Amino acid sequence: MSDTDDRARHGLAPWHGTTILLVRKGSDVVLAGDGQVSVGNTIMKSNAKKLRRLSKGEGRDVIAGFAGSTADALTLFERLEGKLEKHPGQLARACVELAKDWRQDKYLRRLEAMMAVADKQSSFVLTGSGDVLEPEDGLIGIGSGGSFALAAARALIDVDGMSAEAIAKKAMKIAADICIYTNQNVIFEKL
Template sequence: MADNSSFPDWHGTTILAVRKGGKTVVAGDGQVSMGPTIVKGTAKKVRTLAGGRVIAGFAGSTADAFTLIERLEAKLEQYPEQLARACVDLAKDWRTDRYLRRLEAMLIVADKDQILTVTGVGDVLEPEHGVAAIGSGGNYALAAARALVDVEGLDAEEVARKAMAIAADICVYTNGSLTVEVL
């Protein structure tokens, strides 16, 4: 493995996906940190794909994530209306391709029916309980969303916003400047 000690210590990102009541929401914070410094507070780490039918959020290196999202878009064109197949094909390429294998990012990908977490080690995971999260504040957002998802009167977007606010209060690499996409 290459020595990355000369690279900046990039941290941050919380991406959360919630599916409840026929709605799917992906929310991401806007903070980008380099070591102890916040270098941007309004980054957009959540994107719509496939003509607005798919949402993807990323954690990790931005350039690497954009490369993966471009590859995912190509897979979605190759396998329209087959999100799981597109993600499995991407994960297979990511794990086996010499160039892609070096990419340092994770994705949460969702459509109206499912949420998937895609990693560079070949994982394509569908969460239990309709909630998934990645990034430095992901565990905080996940725990909060799991606690809120069964609360009557809260829809998927309200659960996501409240859980992200809790994560931002706990994780120094997460802020309250959200990008929220809903299907």
């Protein structure tokens, strides 16, 4: 039984919130995440940090954002950091190894989160179903407002002179204007 099912069984509203957007344009990579965490129709926190810079140093910088349970995401961030230490400079391999663990391990299998991760060369979406997906267009949107932010970013990606950061800012504002589980308290990580 998932955490969402367990919460519903106990009469608790499901956790909602989060819009994570990754924009890759030219040599720039920008990850954006809003700060809202909601339970039912209540905003529990408006300034949550859902992004993290992982492996650092000599072209090995990795940025990651999560949608889902915070405790679960922190566990996954730690696991991914461990995989990156074991496979330095090999983001794809580290992601595949994490996805295998996430799907096969009895404890990890219960974790409810999605992750968007990127380095200078690659971007991936990781899920508990064992998915490691690399987008064709360099754009990733996850979370409750992810599809809104992704659609806006796709509309803006070919605008001449618009940087990855400008696209991310505009797309996140559009998502916040549409999704009630997304706010305009956005933070960014850049490569």
